[in-house]
Amino acid sequence: MTVPLVFAAVFMWAMWDPTETLEDLPVALVNNDIAAGTGADRLAAGDEVAQTLLDSGALKFDAVDSDTAKAGLAAGDYYFVVSIPSNFSTTLSGIGGKTTAPALISITYNDNNTLLASSIGDSVMTAIRAEVVKGTAGSSVKTVVAGLDELSSGIREAATGSGQLHDGTSELSAGASELAKGLQNELVPGTAEAADGGRQLADGTGQLASGLTDLRAGTDELGAGATELADGIESIVGGVDAKGIAAQLAALKRALPNDPSLRGVVDELTGVVDGLAQLSSGSREIANQLTDPNADYRSGVNELVAGSIELNDGANELSTGLGQLNTGAQEAATGAAQLADGANQLDAGAGELSAGLSDGARQAPELGDDVAQQSLADLLATPVDTKASNVAAAQFNGPGAAPLLLILLTALVPLIVFMCCKPLRASASQPRRMSLRTWLRRVAFVGGVSLLASAACTAIVWVALSPSPDPAELGKTLLMVAAATLMHTAVIAVMFAIGGYVVGAVTALAGIMLQMFTFGGVWMIETVPGLLKWLNPIMPMTYVREGFISSFNGSPGFWSALVIVVGIGVVATGVHLLLVRERAPHDEPLAAGSQPA
Incomplete structure (x- = not known):
C-alpha cells in the first residue's frame, strides 16, 4: 500500500x-x-x-x-x-x-x-x-485608411493628368523636332546663301561705286578738254562772219551761171560755214554738259556717283545683316536641336511619370466602401x-504520435505478458538454486512473446495513424523497438522477482507512469519539478526516446542511445539471474493456465 x-x-x-x-x-x-x-x-x-x-x-x-x-x-x-x-x-x-x-x-x-x-x-x-x-487598434487605423483612400483618388487623378501631359509633351517633342529639322535643313542653308549673295552684292556695288567715281574723274578731265576745244573753236570761228559769208555765198550762187558743179561747190562752202557755226555752238554745249553741275549729263553723273556710294553702303550693311542672320539661324538651329532634345527628354519623363502614376493608380487600394476600408484597417490592426x-503532428491520429506510442507499448507489452504468467520470485524461505537451463527457457519464452506482441502493436500503430509514420531510418526504428522491449522485459522481471505478482505489477506500472513524467516525451523536462528533472538521466525511457528521436528524424545519437538501452537490459538480466538462482525454489508449480516467466 x-x-x-x-x-x-x-x-x-x-x-x-x-x-x-x-x-x-x-x-x-x-x-x-x-x-x-x-x-x-x-x-x-x-x-x-x-x-x-x-x-x-x-x-x-x-x-x-x-x-x-x-x-x-x-x-x-x-x-x-x-x-x-x-x-x-x-x-x-x-x-x-x-x-x-x-x-x-x-x-x-x-x-x-x-x-x-x-x-x-x-x-x-x-x-x-x-x-x-x-x-x-483597428478603430484608430481606420482614419489612416480614409486618408489612404483620398491619396488613392489623388493618385488616379494625377495619373489622368499625367497622361494628358504626356500627350502634350509628345506633340511638343514632335513640333520641336520638325522645327529643328526645318531650321537646320532649310533656314541655315538659305541664310548662308543669302549671306554669300550679300557679300557678292557688296563687292559689286563697291566696284560700281569705284567705277562711277573713276567715270566722274574722267568726265572732269573730258570737260576740261572739251572747254579748251570749245574755246579754241570759238577763237577760230569767232573771227569769221558766218552769216555774212553765208549771204555772200548765197548771192554768189545766184550770180553764177546755172552750172551744177559750181553751184555744188557753193553749196559745200555754205555747208562748211554752217558747220563751223554749229561746231562752235556744239563744242560749247559739250563742254557745258561735261563741266556744269547743273547740266543734265554732269548732274546725272554726280547723282549716279552719290547713289552708287549709298548703294555700296547699303549693300555692305545688307551683307553684314545677312551674315548676322546666318549666324543667328545657326544659333537658332542649335537651340532648336537642344529644344528638341529637351522636349524628347520631357516627353520621356512625362511618359515615365504617366506610366508610374498609372501603375501606382492600379496598385493603389480601392477603398471606396466601408468593407474595403475595414479590411485594410484589420490588416493594419x-x-x-x-x-x-x-514536421510530424500528433493530434488527430497524426504520425507524430508514433514515437510516444512505441515507447509506451515497449513498456506496457512486457508488463501485460508478465501479468498473464506466474512470475519467478526470490524467496528467503527456500534458498534452493534454479538451473540455468530452466531460467533461460523461461526468459526466452517471456522475451519472445513480448517481442511478438510489440511487433503486432507496432504494425497496429502504423495502420491506425494517418498518414502512416515515415521515419527517416525504419531499420533503426524497428531495432530500437526490439531493444526497448527486451530492456523493459528485463527490468520488469527484476521488479516481479523482488515484489511478487501484485507488488511487482503495481511497482512496474507506477515506474512506467513515473517515467512518463520524467523521460521528456510528454512533458518537456524543463517544466517538471526539480526532483523529477534529476530522475530524467536515470530513467530507461529517456534513452529509448533519444533512440526514436534519432531514427525518426535522421539525427545523430542513435547508437549511443542503443548502447545504453542494451546495457540497462543486460544489467537488469544479470540482476534477475542472481535473484532467482540464489533464492528461488527448485520446482515451484505453475498456476493453472499460466506459463513460466
Whole structure:
C-alpha cells in the first residue's frame, strides 16, 4: 500500500502548471529578414521583432541560423523553431499598397520529440504575437485608411493628368523636332546663301561705286578738254562772219551761171560755214554738259556717283545683316536641336511619370466602401501573424504520435505478458538454486512473446495513424523497438522477482507512469519539478526516446542511445539471474493456465 501511495503523491506533485517554468524551454529563433528601404525610410522589422522575443523572457530563445535550428529541432535540442522570413520587412512596408496579408512568423514543431510542446508552444506564441502587435487598434487605423483612400483618388487623378501631359509633351517633342529639322535643313542653308549673295552684292556695288567715281574723274578731265576745244573753236570761228559769208555765198550762187558743179561747190562752202557755226555752238554745249553741275549729263553723273556710294553702303550693311542672320539661324538651329532634345527628354519623363502614376493608380487600394476600408484597417490592426507547421503532428491520429506510442507499448507489452504468467520470485524461505537451463527457457519464452506482441502493436500503430509514420531510418526504428522491449522485459522481471505478482505489477506500472513524467516525451523536462528533472538521466525511457528521436528524424545519437538501452537490459538480466538462482525454489508449480516467466 505504501508504494502506490508514494507514487500517487508523486503524480499529484507532477500535475502542476508547466507554464510557470517556460522561460527555461529552449526554442530556436531564426531571423532571415532583409531590411526594406534605405536611409530614413529603412525598415528592419525582423530585427525589432527578434529583439522583442529575446527580451520577452517568455521562452529561452536562442538566436541561430536556419541550418542550426533545423538540426537542433531534429535532434530534440529545441522544442520548436520560430522563423522570421526574408520578406518580413518588405511585407510590412507594403501595407496600404500591394500587401494584402499580414507578415507571417513561421513556427515549426516536431511532435516526434515531445507531445505537448506544440500545444503549449502555440499558446505561448499567441501571447507573444499579441505583444508584437500591441499598440495598434483597428478603430484608430481606420482614419489612416480614409486618408489612404483620398491619396488613392489623388493618385488616379494625377495619373489622368499625367497622361494628358504626356500627350502634350509628345506633340511638343514632335513640333520641336520638325522645327529643328526645318531650321537646320532649310533656314541655315538659305541664310548662308543669302549671306554669300550679300557679300557678292557688296563687292559689286563697291566696284560700281569705284567705277562711277573713276567715270566722274574722267568726265572732269573730258570737260576740261572739251572747254579748251570749245574755246579754241570759238577763237577760230569767232573771227569769221558766218552769216555774212553765208549771204555772200548765197548771192554768189545766184550770180553764177546755172552750172551744177559750181553751184555744188557753193553749196559745200555754205555747208562748211554752217558747220563751223554749229561746231562752235556744239563744242560749247559739250563742254557745258561735261563741266556744269547743273547740266543734265554732269548732274546725272554726280547723282549716279552719290547713289552708287549709298548703294555700296547699303549693300555692305545688307551683307553684314545677312551674315548676322546666318549666324543667328545657326544659333537658332542649335537651340532648336537642344529644344528638341529637351522636349524628347520631357516627353520621356512625362511618359515615365504617366506610366508610374498609372501603375501606382492600379496598385493603389480601392477603398471606396466601408468593407474595403475595414479590411485594410484589420490588416493594419494585426500586421503580424503566425503560421504554425509540424514536421510530424500528433493530434488527430497524426504520425507524430508514433514515437510516444512505441515507447509506451515497449513498456506496457512486457508488463501485460508478465501479468498473464506466474512470475519467478526470490524467496528467503527456500534458498534452493534454479538451473540455468530452466531460467533461460523461461526468459526466452517471456522475451519472445513480448517481442511478438510489440511487433503486432507496432504494425497496429502504423495502420491506425494517418498518414502512416515515415521515419527517416525504419531499420533503426524497428531495432530500437526490439531493444526497448527486451530492456523493459528485463527490468520488469527484476521488479516481479523482488515484489511478487501484485507488488511487482503495481511497482512496474507506477515506474512506467513515473517515467512518463520524467523521460521528456510528454512533458518537456524543463517544466517538471526539480526532483523529477534529476530522475530524467536515470530513467530507461529517456534513452529509448533519444533512440526514436534519432531514427525518426535522421539525427545523430542513435547508437549511443542503443548502447545504453542494451546495457540497462543486460544489467537488469544479470540482476534477475542472481535473484532467482540464489533464492528461488527448485520446482515451484505453475498456476493453472499460466506459463513460466
